[in-house]
Amino acid sequence: MLSPKMISDENPQNIRIKFRKVGMLRYISHLDLQRTFAKVIVRSGIPAWYTKGFNPHAKLVFALPLSIGTQSECELLDIRLSRYMSCDEVKERLNSVLTDELSVIDVYEPESKFQDIGYAKYEINIVTNGASDDMADNIRALFSKKPILMFKHTKSGEKEIDIAPLIDTLNVSYDGECDLIRLSATLSATSENYLSPEMLITAMKDSLEILSTDIMSENYTIMRTALYLADGKTEFK
Amino acid sequence: MSRNYRERLDNVLRAVQKPGRYCGGEYGQTLKDKEKVKARFAFCFPDSYEIGMSNLGIRILYGVLNREDDIWCERAYAPWPDMEEMMKKYDIPLTAAESGDPLSEFDIIGFTLQYEMCYTNVLNMLKLSGLPLRAEDRGDDMPIVIGGGPCSYNAEPVADFFDCFSIGEGEEALVEFTKLYIKMKEEGRYTKKDFLLEAAKTIGGIYVPSFYDVTYNENGTIKAYTPIYDDIPKKITKRIMKDMDKSYFPDKLVMPYIETVQDRIMLEVYRGCIRGCRFCQAGIIYRPVREKTPAVLCRQAKCLYENTGYDEISLSSLSISDYSQIQDLTTKLLEWTNENKVSLSLPSLRVDSFTKELMDKIATVRSSSLTFAPEAGTQRLRDVINKNVFEDDLMRAVNVAFDAGKTQVKLYFMNGLPTETSEDLEGIAKLATNVVNEYYRNPNRRKGKSPQVTISVACFVPKPFTPFQWETQDTLEEFEEKIEYLGDCVTDRKVRYTHHDPRTSRIEAVLARGDRRLGKALEIACEEGFRFDAWEEYFDYDKWISVIEKAGLDASFYANRRRDDDEIFPWDIIDCGVTKEFLMRERNNAYLGKTTPSCREKCSACGANTLGGERSCCPQK
Ligand code: SF4
Numbered sequence: 001m002l003s004p005k006m007i008s009d010e011n012p013q014n015i016r017i018k019f020r021k022v023g024m025l026r027y028i029s030h031l032d033l034q035r036t037f038a039k040v041i042v043r044s045g046i047p048a049w050y051t052k053g054f055n056p057h058a059k060l061v062f063a064l065p066l067s068i069g070t071q072s073e074c075e076l077l078d079i080r081l082s083r084y085m086s087c088d089e090v091k092e093r094l095n096s097v098l099t100d101e102l103s104v105i106d107v108y109e110p111e112s113k114f115q116d117i118g119y120a121k122y123e124i125n126i127v128t129n130g131a132s133d134d135m136a137d138n139i140r141a142l143f144s145k146k147p148i149l150m151f152k153h154t155k156s157g158e159k160e161i162d163i164a165p166l167i168d169t170l171n172v173s174y175d176g177e178c179d180l181i182r183l184s185a186t187l188s189a190t191s192e193n194y195l196s197p198e199m200l201i202t203a204m205k206d207s208l209e210i211l212s213t214d215i216m217s218e219n220y221t222i223m224r225t226a227l228y229l230a231d232g233k234t235e236f237k
Numbered sequence: 238m239s240r241n242y243r244e245r246l247d248n249v250l251r252a253v254q255k256p257g258r259y260c261g262g263e264y265g266q267t268l269k270d271k272e273k274v275k276a277r278f279a280f281c282f283p284d285s286y287e288i289g290m291s292n293l294g295i296r297i298l299y300g301v302l303n304r305e306d307d308i309w310c311e312r313a314y315a316p317w318p319d320m321e322e323m324m325k326k327y328d329i330p331l332t333a334a335e336s337g338d339p340l341s342e343f344d345i346i347g348f349t350l351q352y353e354m355c356y357t358n359v360l361n362m363l364k365l366s367g368l369p370l371r372a373e374d375r376g377d378d379m380p381i382v383i384g385g386g387p388c389s390y391n392a393e394p395v396a397d398f399f400d401c402f403s404i405g406e407g408e409e410a411l412v413e414f415t416k417l418y419i420k421m422k423e424e425g426r427y428t429k430k431d432f433l434l435e436a437a438k439t440i441g442g443i444y445v446p447s448f449y450d451v452t453y454n455e456n457g458t459i460k461a462y463t464p465i466y467d468d469i470p471k472k473i474t475k476r477i478m479k480d481m482d483k484s485y486f487p488d489k490l491v492m493p494y495i496e497t498v499q500d501r502i503m504l505e506v507y508r509g510c511i512r513g514c515r516f517c518q519a520g521i522i523y524r525p526v527r528e529k530t531p532a533v534l535c536r537q538a539k540c541l542y543e544n545t546g547y548d549e550i551s552l553s554s555l556s557i558s559d560y561s562q563i564q565d566l567t568t569k570l571l572e573w574t575n576e577n578k579v580s581l582s583l584p585s586l587r588v589d590s591f592t593k594e595l596m597d598k599i600a601t602v603r604s605s606s607l608t609f610a611p612e613a614g615t616q617r618l619r620d621v622i623n624k625n626v627f628e629d630d631l632m633r634a635v636n637v638a639f640d641a642g643k644t645q646v647k648l649y650f651m652n653g654l655p656t657e658t659s660e661d662l663e664g665i666a667k668l669a670t671n672v673v674n675e676y677y678r679n680p681n682r683r684k685g686k687s688p689q690v691t692i693s694v695a696c697f698v699p700k701p702f703t704p705f706q707w708e709t710q711d712t713l714e715e716f717e718e719k720i721e722y723l724g725d726c727v728t729d730r731k732v733r734y735t736h737h738d739p740r741t742s743r744i745e746a747v748l749a750r751g752d753r754r755l756g757k758a759l760e761i762a763c764e765e766g767f768r769f770d771a772w773e774e775y776f777d778y779d780k781w782i783s784v785i786e787k788a789g790l791d792a793s794f795y796a797n798r799r800r801d802d803d804e805i806f807p808w809d810i811i812d813c814g815v816t817k818e819f820l821m822r823e824r825n826n827a828y829l830g831k832t833t834p835s836c837r838e839k840c841s842a843c844g845a846n847t848l849g850g851e852r853s854c855c856p857q858k
Pocket of ligand 1: 846
């Protein structure tokens with residue numbers, strides 16, 4: 001850890017920003033989020049460190065890009081400061097130029113690297129015709145099969161992969177009161193083996209009669225709620 | 238109710254392209270308690286979110302209206318056709334971005350009319366709001382629909398659909414209008430008709446089309462506009478802000494999450510234009526020039542930078558290098574922009590005032606291309622249109638660009654201008670080739686790189702309130718022939734040739750100088766599902782011609798007819814400050830090939846000085 005006096009342009013300090021991206025803002029892409037944060041940092045007036053060279057910009061490193069449509073309570077962004085400012089003040093300044101749907105939860109000095117992230121946890125709520133305890137059983141059965149072969153779009157075209165080993169834990173229940181199917185899933189989130197929660201949706205759509213009719217009567221939401229280390233248990237900070 | 242709409246909107250967003258257009262929640266938007274405000278104003282931009290969010294006028298008026306405690310101004314944009322389909326399928330009305338409430342619940346709906354081809358979007362937005370299209374069919378319990386923007390200077394084709402228009406600069410007029418609405422509601426004497434009548438009588442620049450009877454001659458031209466009340470103006474004089482230094486300029490902006498067309502600070506340096514290009518409507522209707530001072534501009538720019546975080550400031554005005562204090566302004570801005578890594582950019586450049594000093598200060602360095610607009614290919618024709626630009630100026634300007642390592646130059650031209658001959662078209666190709674040759678002659682050019690000169694050729698559209706308002710437009714066949722001929726003239730492989738679609742320009746010409754009878758055609762167009770006609774992929778020429786015919790009208794009456802000197806125009810009801818006599822004088826000078834000096838060199842007595850204005854170059858009235 002650097003002492004406040006030592007922090008300078010030559011010796012910038014890393015800080016980690018934990019933020020939420022929820023509500024309608026789940027429809028904002030990662031690229032747009034990056035552009036937004038570049039401006040947020042300027043208007044917050046925090047002493048961000050800028051890259052040198054032809055086109056100076058604040059250095060922003062995001063932990064795990066979120067796909068369009070997914071909300072999160074645990075996004076992480078690392079930036080550098082060229083001058084000391086307390087984490088509390090950074091948080092306060094950022095929140096004063098943000099909105100509820102995109103707001104900072106915590107600011108701290110990081111003690112880990114994003115490469116250490118092993119898993120991400122998601123809460124998925126599904127409103128679908130015929131939601132029931134039976135349907136929850138069927139979903140459970142679907143995801144306890146081995147292998148679970150699925151097609152994945154990659155840069156080199158369609159590729160068949162087995163997603164079973166990428167699912168760490170998966171709990172399914174039927175919430176009778178809200179008439180919802182609730183999934184709670186911990187999925188691999190390393191850079192080599194990132195399993196998007198949308199893949200679970202696709203698997204269910206393909207194999208079970210779920211989310212197959214009209215978008216107004218059948219719908220789902222996904223919330224990323226936590227990040228874990230490679231053991232799938234210890235929270236990544 | 239509205240919560241429900243939000244939810245339904247939310248559900249469909251997963252199924253549309255670019256959902257970020259509809260999700261709202263931008264930082265910098267104004268939220269108020271709808272129970273506490275006295276009037277709700279929906280400011281509509283009849284095109285996509287990306288274009289609407291880029292409009293400087295809306296940024297200003299949104300701030301002006303929301304500065305008033307009792308008014309809440311929100312925004313709405315035209316939903317893209319994929320979204321429109323979803324809205325229709327799931328019965329979701331058009332809603333405002335801030336509250337998510339349907340437009341039909343608002344007190345006042347304002348549309349800005351920036352270009353004629355957006356008219357079908359205006360009608361479609363009314364339709365998607367569940368409101369009757371025609372003003373006469375909307376009752377006292379429905380929103381008042383008001384229009385503004387450059388097309389309101391001849392809004393006759395859409396006159397039947399609007400309750401009124403605000404002519405000229407709306408900063409004061411819209412507030413007065415909304416306040417009057419509040420007052421009459423509070424006093425319990427509001428009826429739509431009484432309100433409009435009082436507005437027409439007491440608020441400058443308010444034009445209520447239904448208060449004027451229009452009669453036509455047998456040949457289809459206008460016979461007379463007759464006010465149906467004695468105490469309303471015979472002509473509606475446009476409003477202007479007299480002192481731009483004191484005029485409201487926003488100190489914060491609604492910040493889009495998705496990328497928009499003008500995703501930067503737009504600093505309005507001055508209004509009006511000292512030139513007088515004879516085809517240009519903006520150069521006339523925004524007269525007189527009114528400048529802001531550099532100190533005020535710097536303060537406004539810095540404030541916006543701090544409140545938005547944008548790293549680019551665009552100096553936006555009609556012809557920015559004509560600003561009398563451009564050096565002082567750029568020097569002052571650079572004092573803090575450099576340090577804060579903010580770049581400056583200039584949207585429009587005139588070749589005669591484009592210098593190395595200016596170029597060094599602006600950010601166009603980022604792109605390798607520069608744009609100039611000689612508009613015509615020969616000096617003769619440039620004199621006719623009063624584009625006081627000489628080939629030498631252009632060559633000097635491109636050399637400044639080449640010296641700085643640029644390799645690409647874009648040149649804008651127009652075809653179909655009055656008096657144009659094949660020589661003028663050849664001149665366009667020659668000018669482009671000369672620019673290419675100039676590149677190879679420049680010793681400081683980027684070595685080992687070949688130049689690219691793009692010529693982009695638009696089709697001339699005669700516009701109201703220009704010296705060419707009496708002129709005919711070329712027919713489609715003439716345009717097509719010219720476009721092909723020019724294509725044949727371009728033989729240099731370093732020259733890239735692009736041109737506009739003359740069919741769009743023809744419909745634009747019909748609407749630009751249209752009269753009220755065209756309302757019928759637009760109504761049919763709306764019924765037939767027209768929208769986004771400014772977008773090539775949705776524009777269908779044959780269908781346009783067919784709706785014009787179904788309305789019993791003939792496109793060539795509007796586009797291809799030379800008007801008599803004493804013809805009464807539909808837009809004669811509007812007084813934009815510049816007299817018809819001046820425009821006629823300019824038209825005659827065009828035919829003599831006589832140029833008119835800029836307002837800074839010499840006043841040509843256009844009449845705009847009667848409107849007043851600080852830091853203009855007009856003589857006192
Ligand atoms: S009154 Fe004279 S100086 Fe003023 S805008 Fe008209 S021509 Fe230009």
